[in-house]
Structures are given as C-alpha cells and as structure tokens.
Amino acid sequence: MAARGITGIVSSLSDEALILDFQRGSRPAFEELFARYREPLYGFFRRRLDNRERAEDLMQEAFLAVIRATVRHEPRALVRTYLYGIALKLLATERRKKSTKDAPLEAGPEPKVDDASEDSVWVRQAIQKLDVPEREILMLREYEQLSYSEIAELLRLPVNTVRSRLFRSRMALKNHLDPAGKMQNAHD
Amino acid sequence: MAYLDGELALDQAATAAEHLEHCRECQSLAADLQSNSRSLMAWQIEPSDATLTPGIIAALEQRQRKLERTGGLGRWTWRSKWAWGLASACVVVAALVVGSLPRMTAPRARLNSYLETTSPVRQGRVSRAVPHDEFAPTKPMIARTANLTLATKEFDKARAGLEDILKRHQGYIGQLNVSAPIGAPHTLDATLQVPSDQRDAAIGEIKKLGRVESESQTGEEVTQQYVDLEARLSNGRNTEQRLTDLLRQRTGKLSDVLAVELEIDRVRGEIEQMEAEKKTLSNRVAFTALNIKITEDYRAQLRVTPDSMLGRFRNAAVEGYRSMLEGLTNVILFLLSYGPSLLIWAAILFLPARLLWRKRRQLARPTR
Numbered sequence: 001m002a003a004r005g006i007t008g009i010v011s012s013l014s015d016e017a018l019i020l021d022f023q024r025g026s027r028p029a030f031e032e033l034f035a036r037y038r039e040p041l042y043g044f045f046r047r048r049l050d051n052r053e054r055a056e057d058l059m060q061e062a063f064l065a066v067i068r069a070t071v072r073h074e075p076r077a078l079v080r081t082y083l084y085g086i087a088l089k090l091l092a093t094e095r096r097k098k099s100t101k102d103a104p105l106e107a108g109p110e111p112k113v114d115d116a117s118e119d120s121v122w123v124r125q126a127i128q129k130l131d132v133p134e135r136e137i138l139m140l141r142e143y144e145q146l147s148y149s150e151i152a153e154l155l156r157l158p159v160n161t162v163r164s165r166l167f168r169s170r171m172a173l174k175n176h177l178d179p180a181g182k183m184q185n186a187h188d
Numbered sequence: 189m190a191y192l193d194g195e196l197a198l199d200q201a202a203t204a205a206e207h208l209e210h211c212r213e214c215q216s217l218a219a220d221l222q223s224n225s226r227s228l229m230a231w232q233i234e235p236s237d238a239t240l241t242p243g244i245i246a247a248l249e250q251r252q253r254k255l256e257r258t259g260g261l262g263r264w265t266w267r268s269k270w271a272w273g274l275a276s277a278c279v280v281v282a283a284l285v286v287g288s289l290p291r292m293t294a295p296r297a298r299l300n301s302y303l304e305t306t307s308p309v310r311q312g313r314v315s316r317a318v319p320h321d322e323f324a325p326t327k328p329m330i331a332r333t334a335n336l337t338l339a340t341k342e343f344d345k346a347r348a349g350l351e352d353i354l355k356r357h358q359g360y361i362g363q364l365n366v367s368a369p370i371g372a373p374h375t376l377d378a379t380l381q382v383p384s385d386q387r388d389a390a391i392g393e394i395k396k397l398g399r400v401e402s403e404s405q406t407g408e409e410v411t412q413q414y415v416d417l418e419a420r421l422s423n424g425r426n427t428e429q430r431l432t433d434l435l436r437q438r439t440g441k442l443s444d445v446l447a448v449e450l451e452i453d454r455v456r457g458e459i460e461q462m463e464a465e466k467k468t469l470s471n472r473v474a475f476t477a478l479n480i481k482i483t484e485d486y487r488a489q490l491r492v493t494p495d496s497m498l499g500r501f502r503n504a505a506v507e508g509y510r511s512m513l514e515g516l517t518n519v520i521l522f523l524l525s526y527g528p529s530l531l532i533w534a535a536i537l538f539l540p541a542r543l544l545w546r547k548r549r550q551l552a553r554p555t556r
Binding site: 027127 | 195228232234236241247248251255285436442443
C-alpha cells in the first residue's frame with residue numbers, strides 16, 4: 001500500500017480501502033471517492049434522465065446516501081456495485097415520482113461534439129428501441145462497465161439471465177445500428 | 189460474447205480464443221459485437237462540474253461531530269450478538285442468492301489456496317495447535333481450590349470477620365448463602381475468590397474464625413491449555429490480518445469478496461471465543477477459589493417470658509375471623525352460582541312433589 005500524501009489520500013488506494021477509511025472518519029477518503037465516482041454516477045443518471053440538473057441532483061443524493069449509510073455499512077460487495085445499487089434505487093424512485101414507468105430516453109442529453117451529434121442521436125435511438133430490461137442490462141455493461149455478476153447482483157437476476165439478455169440486446173442493437181437503416185433515417 | 193467481455197475463466201477463455209482463431213463465423217460475429225460496442229461510445233455525456241454541495245458538506249460535518257462525540261465509529265458494533273448474527277445471516281443469504289454451492293466452492297477454494305500458500309502457520313490451524321516456545325510461560329500455571337469447614341459459637345462475628353479478611357486481601361465473593369432459621373443453627377456457605385499470592389495468608393486468617401472441622405486443597409495445572417490457546421490465538425489473528433489485507437488490496441469478483449467476508453467473520457468469532465477462554469483461564473490461575481462453610485454451635489434457648497403466647501392468641505383470633513369470613517363468602521358464592529338453577533328446579537319439581545305428598549296423605553287416611 002502506498003504512503004499517504006499531503007492530502008492524506010493517494011489515488012492508488014482501492015475503493016474498499018477508501019470506504020473503510022471514511023468509516024473511521026477520514027473526510028479526504030470521501031472526497032477521493034467523490035472525485036472517482038462523480039463522473040460515472042453523473043453519466044449513469046444523465047443517460048437515463050432528460051434533465052441535466054436532475055441528474056446532478058441525483059448524483060449528489062447518491063453520495064449523501066453513502067454518508068448516511070456508512071455508519072452501518074458492512075463491506076459485503078464492491079464499492080462500485082454498492083454505489084450503482086444506490087443509484088438504481090434513486091432512479092426508480094425518480095421514475096415513480098414522474099409516474100412514468102421505465103421512462104423513455106426521449107429528449108436525451110445534448111451531444112458533446114457537433115460532428116458526433118448525429119452518431120450520438122443515432123445510438124440513443126437505437127438503444128431506445130430495445131426492450132427495457134435488455135436496455136438496462138446493456139447500458140450497465142457498456143457504459144457503467146459492470147461485470148455480469150455485478151449486474152446480476154444489482155438487478156436481482158441470475159447471471160445466466162443477464163448473459164442471455166445481454167446477448168439478445170446486442171444482437172438487436174446490431175440490427176438497429178445497421179448503416180443502411182441509419183442512411184434511411186437521415187434521409188427521413 | 190462472454191469471452192469478449194472477459195467473463196470467462198482462464199481455461200474457458202483459452203478454449204474460446206483457440207476456437208476464434210479458426211471459426212470465421214464467430215470471428216465475424218465478434219467483430220460485429222466489438223464494432224457495436226465502439227459505436228455505443230459515440231454517445232458521450234458532457235462532463236459534470238459538480239462539487240460537494242452544501243448539503244453533502246453539512247452531512248460530512250455532522251457525521252464528524254457525531255464521531256467525535258461517540259469516540260469513533262462503532263466499527264466493532266458487529267461485536268454485539270445482534271449485529272454479528274444479522275451480519276452473518278445477511279452474508280449467508282447474499283451468498284445463497286449470488287450463486288449455488290458449486291459456484292461458491294471456486295472462490296472458497298481460491299481463498300484457501302491463497303491462505304495456504306501465503307502462510308505455513310495455516311497448515312496446522314485445523315488440527316490441534318502445536319504450542320510454540322514463545323508462548324510458554326516462565327512457571328507452571330496452576331488453578332487452585334481450597335475447601336474449609338468451620339464451626340463457631342459466634343456466627344455473626346465470624347461472618348463479619350470473613351468479609352473483613354476478604355477486603356484486606358483484595359478478594360471478592362463469588363457466591364454466598366446464609367441460612368438462619370429459628371430454632372436451628374445458622375450456616376454460611378460461600379465461594380470466595382482471593383488473589384493466589386494472598387491465598388495462604390487468607391486461609392490462615394479464616395481458620396482463626398472458628399474451629400476447623402475439615403480442610404482440603406487441590407491444584408490443576410493448566411499450562412498446556414494456556415499455551416495452546418495462545419498459539420491458536422496468534423494463528424487466528426495472523427489469519428484475520430491477512431484476510432483483511434486481502435480484502436483491501438484485491439478487487440476480485442463479488443463471489444471472492446463474499447468468501448473472504450465469510451472467512452473473516454468466522455475467524456473473528458473464533459478469536460473472540462478463544463480470548464474469552466484465555467481470560468477465564470487466567471482468572472482461574474490469578475485467583476484461588478475458597479469454598480467456606482461456617483456452622484454455628486447452636487444451643488437451644490429457654491424463653492422465660494412467653495412473648496409469643498399473646499402473639500399466638502392474637503394470630504388464632506385473626507385466623508378464626510378470617511375463616512368465618514371465608515365461610516360466609518363461600519356460602520354466598522355457592523348461592524349465587526347455583527341458586528338460580530336450584531330455584532328453577534324447585535319450581536319445576538314443586539307441583540309434582542306436592543301432588544305426590546297429597547296423594548300419600550290421602551292414602552294414609554283410614555277409610556270410613
């Protein structure tokens with residue numbers, strides 16, 4: 001384990017070590033954790049909600065939930081899985097509030113770069129065409145980079161179910177991302 | 189697909205890679221899947237410039253104040269029976285949910301293999317621990333017990349003396365029973381715990397409290413047990429430390445993490461049990477148990493003034509009054525309970541009884 005630097009935290013510490021440090025009262029450990037997972041959690045919410053501010057709010061709420069739950073947190077799973085579990089629960093609550101079950105990705109986020117905007121829109125539309133359960137698994141795998149077992153843990157599914165749905169979603173996505181279809185869509 | 193995602197075990201991945209080298213169809217499919225994954229990355233999200241909000245900062249400060257107030261997080265909260273039991277139950281349930289037993293044996297096997305290869309001490313853990321020289325005490329550890337039976341004419345004085353001796357020799361009462369029935373000798377049965385270095389002096393002083401009727405002492409050597417416990421404790425703590433380091437340093441699969449967690453819980457439970465045993469053993473050696481019985485030399489007393497006679501008359505009168513009230517109450521209760529039934533039956537049977545009576549009287553009259 002590397003020695004601590006001036007700030008007290010070295011980025012080589014694992015997430016689990018950081019959460020343990022934070023449990024013992026180390027605030028720099030939490031700040032490091034925040035720095036590491038701010039973008040991933042924001043991206044998680046941003047891809048599933050149409051409102052940027054709301055995505056940021058939920059990201060902050062996720063970290064608040066971590067602070068409140070740390071007292072009784074026992075390291076049963078990876079911190080990453082733990083955080084995304086909190087994020088999924090917040091997302092489900094948010095969707096229930098909006099009274100739209102499985103909110104569609106209608107007005108998605110603005111594309112990052114102009115020349116990639118068309119591709120970004122195309123990808124979003126292709127993903128939107130997928131069935132909801134398969135879409136979620138695909139996004140957790142491709143964007144959040146979670147393993148099969150982590151996805152199974154989060155969604156309370158058997159690993160084999162995750163595997164089969166992921167395969168189906170990728171095959172379906174392959175058709176939706178067909179360049180011929182893309183050209184047709186562009187002309188429309 | 190699992191091969192492309194890195195989800196296969198090493199042997200299966202090798203097989204898949206070998207197949208992929210020769211199968212054009214699978215190569216094409218793999219290329220498509222990888223292309224799709226790259227396409228998905230076209231959907232980029234603008235970066236977040238969020239910092240810690242005032243709400244988060246306030247929560248952090250509140251938590252810090254709470255920690256300072258309570259003297260640190262109760263990281264040992266799971267020591268309590270409730271927390272330990274619930275945590276164990278949650279870990280067991282999570283382990284069952286994650287996978288079936290055959291799946292769990294793989295990470296468990298990897299964990300055991302890691303522990304075996306990283307420490308030779310683990311080799312002897314499951315069998316009886318071999319005592320190490322470093323744990324051997326400098327002198328034999330003996331748990332002693334002494335039994336004394338005394339008789340005394342001054343029971344109260346002897347009892348007070350006993351407590352005084354105990355206080356002076358920094359002992360404590362393990363158990364005490366005093367019996368003082370009227371018209372019978374008083375007796376005292378006590379188990380006292382006295383520091384072993386004060387044993388002989390305390391016994392000498394206790395003997396002076398009365399006439400010694402019997403005395404015995406026993407000693408049990410517990411050196412081997414103590415050394416065994418120390419060795420096993422040391423092994424357990426080493427194992428716990430290595431498991432904790434493993435948990436911190438490695439970020440393996442979830443099933444591996446769960447296996448390590450289960451093992452840590454088990455080892456911690458064993459360590460606590462052994463620490464309790466060691467403490468008990470140490471106390472048995474540090475303190476000598478004195479089983480003391482003191483009996484009073486009883487002489488029956490002739491009471492000149494029958495003070496109790498008046499009391500007995502009074503008690504008898506009160507008892508008689510109580511019996512009268514009790515009897516009256518029972519009669520009233522009986523009438524209340526059975527009265528209505530008796531009245532109904534009386535009403536039902538009255539007329540037939542009267543007719544029968546009249547008939548008998550008529551038959552009994554002589555005919556003219």
